Amino acid sequence: MSIFEYNGSALVAMVGKNCFAIASDRRLGVQLQTIATDFQKIYKIHDKLFIGLAGLATDTQTLYQRLVFRHKLYQLREERDMKPETFASLVSALLYEKRFGPYFCQPVIAGLGDEDKPFICTMDSIGAKELAKDFVVAGTASESLYGACESMFKPDMEAEELFETISQALLSSVDRDCLSGWGGHVYLVTPTEVTERILKGRMD
Amino acid sequence: MTKQQANWSPYDNNGGTCVAIAGADYCVIAADTRMSTGYNILTRDYSKIIQLADKSVMASSGFQADVRALQKVLAARHLIYQHQHNKQMSCPAMAQLLSNTLYYKRFFPYYAFNVLGGLDSEGKGCVFTYDAVGSYERVGYSSQGSGSTLITPFLDNQLKSPSPLLLPAKDAVTPLSESEAIDLVKTCFASATERDIYTGDKLEIVILNASGLRREYMELRKD
Numbered sequence: 290m291s292i293f294e295y296n297g298s299a300l301v302a303m304v305g306k307n308c309f310a311i312a313s314d315r316r317l318g319v320q321l322q323t324i325a326t327d328f329q330k331i332y333k334i335h336d337k338l339f340i341g342l343a344g345l346a347t348d349t350q351t352l353y354q355r356l357v358f359r360h361k362l363y364q365l366r367e368e369r370d371m372k373p374e375t376f377a378s379l380v381s382a383l384l385y386e387k388r389f390g391p392y393f394c395q396p397v398i399a400g401l402g403d404e405d406k407p408f409i410c411t412m413d414s415i416g417a418k419e420l421a422k423d424f425v426v427a428g429t430a431s432e433s434l435y436g437a438c439e440s441m442f443k444p445d446m447e448a449e450e451l452f453e454t455i456s457q458a459l460l461s462s463v464d465r466d467c468l469s470g471w472g473g474h475v476y477l478v479t480p481t482e483v484t485e486r487i488l489k490g491r492m493d
Numbered sequence: 494m495t496k497q498q499a500n501w502s503p504y505d506n507n508g509g510t511c512v513a514i515a516g517a518d519y520c521v522i523a524a525d526t527r528m529s530t531g532y533n534i535l536t537r538d539y540s541k542i543i544q545l546a547d548k549s550v551m552a553s554s555g556f557q558a559d560v561r562a563l564q565k566v567l568a569a570r571h572l573i574y575q576h577q578h579n580k581q582m583s584c585p586a587m588a589q590l591l592s593n594t595l596y597y598k599r600f601f602p603y604y605a606f607n608v609l610g611g612l613d614s615e616g617k618g619c620v621f622t623y624d625a626v627g628s629y630e631r632v633g634y635s636s637q638g639s640g641s642t643l644i645t646p647f648l649d650n651q652l653k654s655p656s657p658l659l660l661p662a663k664d665a666v667t668p669l670s671e672s673e674a675i676d677l678v679k680t681c682f683a684s685a686t687e688r689d690i691y692t693g694d695k696l697e698i699v700i701l702n703a704s705g706l707r708r709e710y711m712e713l714r715k716d
Contacts, residue, residue: 436643437650439684461650465642 297468
């Protein structure tokens with residue numbers, strides 16, 4: 290089994306009209322055994338910037354801790370929050386630092402940039418950025434997520450419709466992946482508010 | 494001196510995706526027409542679908558040389574059946590034959606991933622899905638091949654028919670109409686073509702119903 294498939298994860302972020310949604314599954318496993326069914330994979334950096342981390346759980350937690358450290362320093366020096374594009378470059382740089390002994394993580398970054406324009410991107414474990422205008426996926430369920438998102442996505446969806454779409458895409462995809470599931474965690478972010486919702490899905 | 498390993502494989506994967514959906518009185522079987530090897534395209538116009546009997550149509554992805562050989566064996570066995578029984582094989586019977594034929598080569602398998610679609614003896618749609626060595630199951634819908642991991646979750650979501658993942662096993666057919674099922678198949682392939690490099694060029698759709706067999710084609714992205 291690949292090291293990326295040790296814990297299991299499913300992550301997806303989608304762009305809507307002046308909003309974005311980022312969603313993950315809730316399972317933490319050790320190969321075939323499930324250890325936790327409420328494991329957090331999406332972290333808030335600031336009100337308009339979220340990062341989801343797929344892959345080996347120990348590396349995702351360590352990487353998150355380093356990123357929070359770096360962002361807090363940035364806030365102290367610049368007296369403002371980091372823009373999503375800048376944050377993505379930071380994540381990419383941190384990952385590439387470990388080019389010959391990488392973190393086994395795949396990040397999904399979603400935020401609202403200048404003028405509240407939605408920004409999403411993903412990268413591989415050594416920091417190769419992939420910017421997308423529609424959606425990005427990561428984790429053991431990524432192939433299923435590609436198929437589901439490609440069929441269900443429409444540009445410029447409003448917040449409620451975006452929530453429905455990302456939830457359906459996530460739930461149908463994790464139902465076909467043994468290593469992810471046990472419900473879903475969806476963050477729906479608009480310029481004025483952040484809504485966090487738990488999805489109930491197949492608990493297996 | 495380390496032991497020498499064989500670097501020649503008798504198998505190759507020609508890629509491609511197949512889908513079949515069973516309805517109340519119809520069955521839709523579809524496959525793309527791209528044949529590839531590695532990163533190259535061999536042809537954009539290769540049919541993976543064959544009609545084995547009046548009411549049985551098989552679509553196969555995988556190693557097309559093995560698929561061709563398998564099709565020949567099944568066609569020959571069907572001809573013998575017709576001579577001996579003076580009638581066409583029913584779809585469930587063909588399903589069992591396919592399973593047995595695949596298992597016959599358990600220790601040097603046909604590298605073929607099959608879906609068999611057709612109408613059962615009551616005229617209801619039926620779809621059977623197989624692995625390479627003949628394990629099979631009657632289902633309401635199925636997808637095999639390189640794009641199957643992209644398509645299957647979407648079908649689970651859209652078909653509103655009991656998923657094969659449910660227990661106890663429920664009656665399989667989808668309540669969708671024939672034209673809705675065809676549109677769904679077209680959407681599936683358009684999406685799979687975007688994200689799977691081995692799927693594309695053209696989509697061939699075969700529809701079986703009480704009036705017989707009909708074929709439709711749709712262009713797909715060629716990149």
